[in-house]
Amino acid sequence: MTINVDRPCGTFDRNYYQAMEIFRTPLRKFLMIAFIVVMYILGFIADDYILSLLIVFCAFSVGMTGLQIITGYAGQISLGHAAFMGVGMYTVATFQAHLGFNFWMALPLAGLFPMIIGMVFGIPAIRIKGLYLAFASLAAHFVIVYVISNWRSVTNGTDGMYLHRPETLLGIDFMIDKYYYLLVLTITIIMIYFAKNLTRTRLGRAFVAVRDNDIAAEVMGINIAHTKILAFGIGCFYAGIAGALGGGYYEYVNIEWFTLTDSIWYLGFLVVGGLGSIFGAIAGAVVWKSLDELSTLMTPVTEALMGGMAFYASAAFTLIFYSLIVIVVLVLEPRGINHRWQIMKRSYRLHPFPY
């Protein structure tokens, strides 16, 4: 929401439309377009390993953006976000398996289902806050995992399910990772653009109002019950889409992919990225999944060091490693990576006369 502040010296708005732009200077707009173009080009030149990373980055950026809306903007804690991603994945899988839907038809449902469930589990937020809400949102996680692992006839229980990537469209075969990545990237960009619009319009301001002062918000004409529930709904919609995109890549879903630990890391790395900005959400997701990858790459090392204990050792290593990262960031930069980024932009804004 501080977009107005960081722009180079000498840039002024000539009308209200300019004041409302996402990119306040032509240079920023150009850099963003260049970045997007590079991301698309990467799809054509990257090998399968890099592609798999990029797809995971994209999917989790969408999921993290959802959590950012719930926690960073509307100020409501959710400790079940990974589970909603799972609902998205399983929605695609079950509709494909039982009702013969294709991916395109199942994708909107993968958003809508978690949205409805998220809104139901968001109801306690009307009455309770903070730590109590965190515990209440844990219920969402356990209920979802319980239902999926016990509703065997539909979800195959703990055995997991297969799902299919999108059908060939306009001659593009999404079974090829390269094209699937381009699809995921496109959906990610659209979702993030929508989130950005959300945060700069009516409901986004209501979210921040509820976060900053819910009593004042209510007295200032904002229906905080609706606003909180919508925050959960939209945030879980994003989680569901993220799940569908990720599940589509692996073409398989399993209940073990969204554990409670994942939900907690979701929140932890959101803080690392920075609360209250879309950039922070993306940064958090990328850092998280990079560390994931790093700890996988480290497994042979721990194996060599620990011998037979390697499996447990690497699990413990990951846990300690992540915790350290979160703690270090919280100590050094409590407002997350986004804050660093803002400071960098601000110093550019004053260039060449920093004072």
Added chain:
Amino acid sequence: MAVDIRNVTKKREQRYSYGLTLLRDCIEKDRVLPRDEDIFKKTILKVEDITINFGGLNALTDVNLELRDGELLAIIGPNGAGKTTLLNVISGFYRPQQGDVYFQDKKITHYSSHRIAEMGICRTFQNIALYTGLSVIDNIIAGRHPHIRYNFLIGMLYFPWARREEARQRAISEDIVDFLEMEHVRNTTVGTLAYGLRKRAELGRALALEPRVLLLDEPMAGMNLDEKEDIARFIIDIHEFLSIPIVMIEHDMGVVMDIADRIAVLDFGLKIGDGTPEEIRKNPKVVSAYLGEE
């Protein structure tokens, strides 16, 4: 250090224009009564036999109060008299144990706070309650919430009419910023502003809601003389130019006597006086309970 009303008047006369035309148009458009002489006879807000107690403590006892359209009503009383509690009852924040609140002849006692705000009863708080993370202009645009005419999906897709509506709302809000002379801090996060400016931003946010009735809880408390004079000036401007009826809680007797049309006095949850400044000055009960101390 009392506010001198002559300074205030002089500053008002020096002002080229109020600049609130956009907001005024919005308010005029659905004004129920025409702006003529008769409006002063019409009751817009009525508080009837309100009683509320907090665990044995009677904060308000059988309080009756009427606000006529176009009137500036001041509520005075010693600390803990129940002034803030009365505003909280009106804005639906506290539910009274007994009694009712009527707005334009409609019973609103059990309406939720946000509905009451949508109807046009807008307020500021004694302890500033801004959206700390937002800039001044964003706080004011956030105050426009009930008047923005698109739903969140349109906002997410940012359709052209959402864009136009945003620009319109921004224009109205910038107008308010200009009126309150806050252009220099427009884009500053309110959490970092000085106390006086924060109070002013809160007034701006209440204005953004297009008030039919404006409730101000100690708008000048804790300010220096200059700031007090500015706020007094804004309140008179709002009152005259937008002809909004105002209820103002204020401890500064000088200001109250100078600008209020009528004064109500609360003491220990009881209304002990109600009348023009002249009548209040002569009321023996009020003098012994409140004015006498000074």
